[in-house]
Amino acid sequence: MPGFSCHPGGLIPRSDPERAAWETAVWLDPLRAVAIIDSLLGQGLTDRGALAAMADHNADRPGGRRARWLFDLADGGAQSPPESHLRVRLILGGLPRPVVQHPIRLPTGVVLHPDLAWPEYRVAVEYDGQWHSDADQLHRDRRRLNLLVGAGWLVLHVTSRRLHGEFPAVLREVRAALASRGWRR
Template sequence: MLAAGDGATLAGLSAAETGGLRGHADDKIHLLLPAERRPTGLGPDVVVHRSTRLDAADVLTNGRPPRTRMARSIIDAAQWARSDDQARIVIAACFQQRLVALRSVEAVLDRLCRARRRQLILQTARDAAGGAHSLAEINLTRLCDAHGLPEPARQLVRRDAAGRRRYLDAYWEQWRIHVEVDGGQHFDPQHAWADMQRQNDLWIAGDRVLRFPAWALRQAPASVAAQLRAALKAAGWRP
């Protein structure tokens, strides 16, 4: 920051991590500078970005080093991400960890009319604010919309037989259908046993339970949608 000179601000994932984002550290230091600045000798671990639109409202100056506020940080991180999926993951994680509000993201995007991935960022933020806290859950929401299926409630809290709080990935309450999206952690034996107990509790209570691996929502969406449609229709849904 000192080498970059006046006007340099910690930004993107570097600023988000400094602001409290966990689990998404970058091995680079991201700096945002005024467009006309051309510092040299910053080293290979520093990535310099430039912007003509860095409002005072976007910068947190009461800490050291100065950094962009969380909404601007994750928007920039999403713009600079290597893929659309990586952009979505960062945004979803920030909402999951309760570090940002939707209105703050929308306010920054209103000022950044030419932001890269602007529509993707806005839609992902709205999905995440609505309870879809992982990329898989966001993909499920989009799958339902694309295939004309009713939208589920997300991250619904239920009590299991032992009285413990359980979060349902997606739930259609009217038809009592629950979908669990399994990431890699679900294949750990201890985690798998906990999943089985939760699924058994749901079956005992009379719910239908469908499970899909996270990759299937991206690679085989038509197959997932077909099974969802069949389950909903079997439970009484009429398109």
């Protein structure tokens, strides 16, 4: 039977990715919802067209505008829920939408992809989760930082502690970095 799966207790409804995205957008807090929708997009389980169709189909239902808003905030390039949370919080804080995993080709031919970037201002933000404290990862991160700075980029790093406990300061720092490179509200 389509839309149902077998369960020892009988048939239970099964959701498709678009329905799951809809329910997530309508019922969860925006940060969690966007992180889940980012993941659905990133895994190729749905796409922007299918989400737009779901939003159109349900536009008049309660939560319709909210779901469309969250679908528009989603980006399948995010590589982790904290990166999604950081991106959404920066946007909700009044900053322009960053590009996720923007490719930066260096003169050597190496291509780097910072977590968040504003290419027109040459500002990037990297989210440093717990795995970044590993000595080998720290070495790779600092090498990347040096390459990006050498190519004229201003790079800020945000840790989990700062994302959750010092976000107003993070927002001020990113805003100041963008302003120093010509962004005007």
